Amino acid sequence: MNTRNRIWLAVGLCSLFANSHAWAQAKEQFIPLLVYRTGPYAPNGTPWANGKQDYLKMVNARDGGINGVKITFEECETGYATDRGVECYERLKGKGPTGATAFDPQSTGITFALTDKAPGDKIPLITPGYGLSAAADGGVFKWNFPILDTYWTAADILIQHIGKKEGGLEKLKGKKIALVYHDSPYGKEPIPLLQERARMHGFELQLLPVTAPGVEQKSTWLQVRQARPDYVLLWGWGVMNSTALKEAQASGYPREKMFGVYWSGTEPDVKDVGTAANGYSALNMQNELGTTKAAQDILKYVHAKGEGSGPKDEVGSILYNNGMIISMLTVEAVRRAQERFGPGKPMTGEQVRWAFENLALDQKKLDSLGFGKLVRPISTSCVDHMGVPTARVQTWDGAKWNFVSPPIEADLSLLKPMVKVAADKYAAEKKLTRRTPADCQSDAMK
Amino acid sequence: MLYRENGQFKTTYRGDQQIFPILQDRTAIGLVLGVAFLLVPLAANEYVFRAILIPFLILSLAALGLNILVGYCGQISLGTGAFMAVGAYAAYNFMARVDGMPLLVALLLGGLTSTVVGVLFGIPSLRIKGLYLAVATLAAQFFADWAFLRVPFFTNNSSSGSVSVASLSVFGMAIESPVSKYLFCLTIVCVFALLAKNLVRGHLGREWMAIRDMDVAAAVIGIRPVYAKLTAFAVSSFIVGVAGALWGFVYLGSWEPAAFSIDRSFQLLFMVIIGGLGSIMGSFFGAAFIVLLPLFLSQVPALLGIPLSVTIASHLEFMIFGSLIVLFLIVEPHGLARLWATGKEKLRLWPFPH
Numbered sequence: 001m002n003t004r005n006r007i008w009l010a011v012g013l014c015s016l017f018a019n020s021h022a023w024a025q026a027k028e029q030f031i032p033l034l035v036y037r038t039g040p041y042a043p044n045g046t047p048w049a050n051g052k053q054d055y056l057k058m059v060n061a062r063d064g065g066i067n068g069v070k071i072t073f074e075e076c077e078t079g080y081a082t083d084r085g086v087e088c089y090e091r092l093k094g095k096g097p098t099g100a101t102a103f104d105p106q107s108t109g110i111t112f113a114l115t116d117k118a119p120g121d122k123i124p125l126i127t128p129g130y131g132l133s134a135a136a137d138g139g140v141f142k143w144n145f146p147i148l149d150t151y152w153t154a155a156d157i158l159i160q161h162i163g164k165k166e167g168g169l170e171k172l173k174g175k176k177i178a179l180v181y182h183d184s185p186y187g188k189e190p191i192p193l194l195q196e197r198a199r200m201h202g203f204e205l206q207l208l209p210v211t212a213p214g215v216e217q218k219s220t221w222l223q224v225r226q227a228r229p230d231y232v233l234l235w236g237w238g239v240m241n242s243t244a245l246k247e248a249q250a251s252g253y254p255r256e257k258m259f260g261v262y263w264s265g266t267e268p269d270v271k272d273v274g275t276a277a278n279g280y281s282a283l284n285m286q287n288e289l290g291t292t293k294a295a296q297d298i299l300k301y302v303h304a305k306g307e308g309s310g311p312k313d314e315v316g317s318i319l320y321n322n323g324m325i326i327s328m329l330t331v332e333a334v335r336r337a338q339e340r341f342g343p344g345k346p347m348t349g350e351q352v353r354w355a356f357e358n359l360a361l362d363q364k365k366l367d368s369l370g371f372g373k374l375v376r377p378i379s380t381s382c383v384d385h386m387g388v389p390t391a392r393v394q395t396w397d398g399a400k401w402n403f404v405s406p407p408i409e410a411d412l413s414l415l416k417p418m419v420k421v422a423a424d425k426y427a428a429e430k431k432l433t434r435r436t437p438a439d440c441q442s443d444a445m446k
Numbered sequence: 447m448l449y450r451e452n453g454q455f456k457t458t459y460r461g462d463q464q465i466f467p468i469l470q471d472r473t474a475i476g477l478v479l480g481v482a483f484l485l486v487p488l489a490a491n492e493y494v495f496r497a498i499l500i501p502f503l504i505l506s507l508a509a510l511g512l513n514i515l516v517g518y519c520g521q522i523s524l525g526t527g528a529f530m531a532v533g534a535y536a537a538y539n540f541m542a543r544v545d546g547m548p549l550l551v552a553l554l555l556g557g558l559t560s561t562v563v564g565v566l567f568g569i570p571s572l573r574i575k576g577l578y579l580a581v582a583t584l585a586a587q588f589f590a591d592w593a594f595l596r597v598p599f600f601t602n603n604s605s606s607g608s609v610s611v612a613s614l615s616v617f618g619m620a621i622e623s624p625v626s627k628y629l630f631c632l633t634i635v636c637v638f639a640l641l642a643k644n645l646v647r648g649h650l651g652r653e654w655m656a657i658r659d660m661d662v663a664a665a666v667i668g669i670r671p672v673y674a675k676l677t678a679f680a681v682s683s684f685i686v687g688v689a690g691a692l693w694g695f696v697y698l699g700s701w702e703p704a705a706f707s708i709d710r711s712f713q714l715l716f717m718v719i720i721g722g723l724g725s726i727m728g729s730f731f732g733a734a735f736i737v738l739l740p741l742f743l744s745q746v747p748a749l750l751g752i753p754l755s756v757t758i759a760s761h762l763e764f765m766i767f768g769s770l771i772v773l774f775l776i777v778e779p780h781g782l783a784r785l786w787a788t789g790k791e792k793l794r795l796w797p798f799p800h
Contacts, residue, residue, distance in 0.1 A: 037757040077760040082698060082705055090497040109702055112608045116699040183595050185606035185702050192605045430612045
């Protein structure tokens with residue numbers, strides 16, 4: 001307890017506020033875990049959260065931490081609500097000897113709110129496959145890391161895949177593609193890219209919003225039935241996905257023509273809807289399905305001791321793998337930062353930010369981590385916070401997902417200028433200036 | 447013994463009409479303000495400011511606004527979230543579209559826009575009452591949700607539909623640090639609480655209360671229901687609108703319509719009911735109960751060192767919170783403010799009750 005807190009206690013608002021513990025300068029790396037295990041998005045949020053936590057436990061049990069620095073973590077329940085997420089962020093950001101390592105908010109809305117706060121607190125945000133698409137531009141978004149993919153790359157890859165199915169992108173002319181989306185920033189993010197693609201190829205884009213959380217979609221599917229679009233893109237989350245599939249079946253829309261984003265293509269979305277999901281396809285950021293060596297290590301070092309965060313059989317599911325990947329990226333960023341700033345020491349958010357910007361995970365490294373082909377090799381830079389974006393299309397056969405496409409790379413010649421324009425617009429609104437090359441250099445000097 | 451007014455004689459009408467006629471009350475409120483303005487900024491840490499005090503102050507302000515409508519004028523509203531949203535988005539638009547717009551002016555303009563919308567949705571109150579009015583104000587909620595989600599103009603054509611504000615400053619001082627944000631909110635809340643207290647003590651407040659208690663009788667003694675009800679809607683939505691703008695600008699910084707959803711409307715209505723209908727003080731009690739208690743409950747397991755998973759903790763939090771609301775409503779249906787008043791009554795007699 002420091003003096004400040006003692007005064008505070010004297011004021012009489014006691015234990016509720018006695019939050020800043022006196023942390024000994026221990027060799028610990030604190031990783032905050034924002035999760036939602038309750039509410040309408042819990043079925044999807046839970047395996048994600050379990051994957052994140054189990055991987056950290058496994059690294060502690062198997063390797064004794066990161067070069068001897070033990071990983072500590074704490075979960076905070078956001079319920080997918082932005083205000084609760086902000087509170088959790090404030091609660092966890094100062095914990096541990098060096099503060100929070102990096103935040104994975106698990107929600108686009110919370111990411112937006114934290115994007116304004118993270119630069120002030122010097123904590124990186126890591127949002128693989130979600131968050132703000134423009135944040136791939138590290139020149140403006142210094143603290144955001146949409147590593148692997150964004151919503152724009154998802155939309156781009158989906159259109160490319162549909163074009164391939166039709167026999168070429170030029171064949172999309174005159175076609176009608178509907179976007180059934182969660183009416184929130186999450187669902188609206190892909191629209192600019194789809195509009196751009198629609199202009200390029202001459203297809204008609206129909207926008208069909210679904211009010212969150214998406215249990216009521218009758219009117220949307222009535223519109224689909226009337227308009228008979230050639231394809232439907234599904235941008236849902238949680239209960240919205242399974243409802244959409246059931247409604248599609250009820251309104252007689254073929255699931256073979258429905259394509260979901262990464263977050264609409266996981267096991268909880270299709271498992272409980274029976275035959276309604278058969279033939280439905282969705283994107284997957286991961287290059288492999290099922291368990292990896294890392295997952296087996298989790299079974300061996302965590303689940304075998306009865307310390308698993310969830311049921312054993314969810315290990316290796318898509319969302320679980322996703323959580324595992326996020327924790328792996330965080331851990332590897334800490335390791336990278338240690339190489340630069342001192343092995344065996346806890347790293348600050350600022351140092352980890354440098355590492356996220358200088359990640360170099362090649363195939364050899366991924367193999368040694370036990371991720372094999374699950375994640376593609378990643379390298380990031382000062383201006384590019386995403387890496388080369390790819391994803392595969394998978395189809396549900398009633399029992400499991402099967403890949404139907406090789407990894408498709410998003411068209412960076414189309415994306416890069418759009419990202420730059422959007423990032424510049426953001427910078428202008430926020431009165432920020434673009435980072436200079438010297439700024440990238442100076443970070444490396446620290 | 448300590449708390450009684452014996453010997454405090456009022457020799458002027460002014461003295462008799464003070465907000466706090468009793469010396470002890472004046473001292474107490476002075477102490478509270480002194481602590482809030484001077485001691486808290488020195489003592490509290492960042493988490494307390496950002497996650498507890500700022501949301502508490504802003505939601506107190508919103509509850510205060512709603513209390514004028516529901517508690518003083520008796521018009522039940524389920525559209526508070528909508529009026530907050532109108533305030534927030536209007537202030538955002540004034541900031542984004544007008545160059546060099548000062549923050550304070552934008553906040554007040556947000557409040558004024560909310561007033562206009564509030565009065566508009568208050569018009570049905572002239573014909574319908576009670577539960578039916580609640581349903582009519584519910585329409586405001588759904589309309590606002592729809593408008594801010596679907597009309598790109600309101601979000602300044604933001605592609606994701608989420609808006610955010612740039613750095614804030616008032617009179618050249620940056621409102622960036624948690625302490626400055628807290629003091630900014632605190633000042634606004636104090637000013638509005640003082641204004642509201644004086645309004646409800648004045649003729650307007652008495653008209654509202656007359657309408658609340660029996661509108662026919664009020665009309666008979668010469669109170670115009672149109673004027674009384676619409677002014678209540680106007681004042682209430684102005685305060686709520688300013689609170690909404692603060693919620694967006696100061697607390698969230700970046701928001702989407704979900705920040706002002708129907709849940710927010712219910713939350714505020716609960717604050718007013720639990721805090722005490724028709725009491726300025728009650729708004730603060732209610733906000734404290736609804737904002738602080740869940741935070742407290744969610745941290746209890748960690749504070750006590752009980753290893754509970756967040757799932758169980760958050761379910762427990764809902765259960766305890768829910769049962770406490772029910773308990774309070776059974777034990778003291780008039781809210782925490784009445785509890786407070788009863789306490790003061792008892793204190794006057796202490797230690798020699800009859």
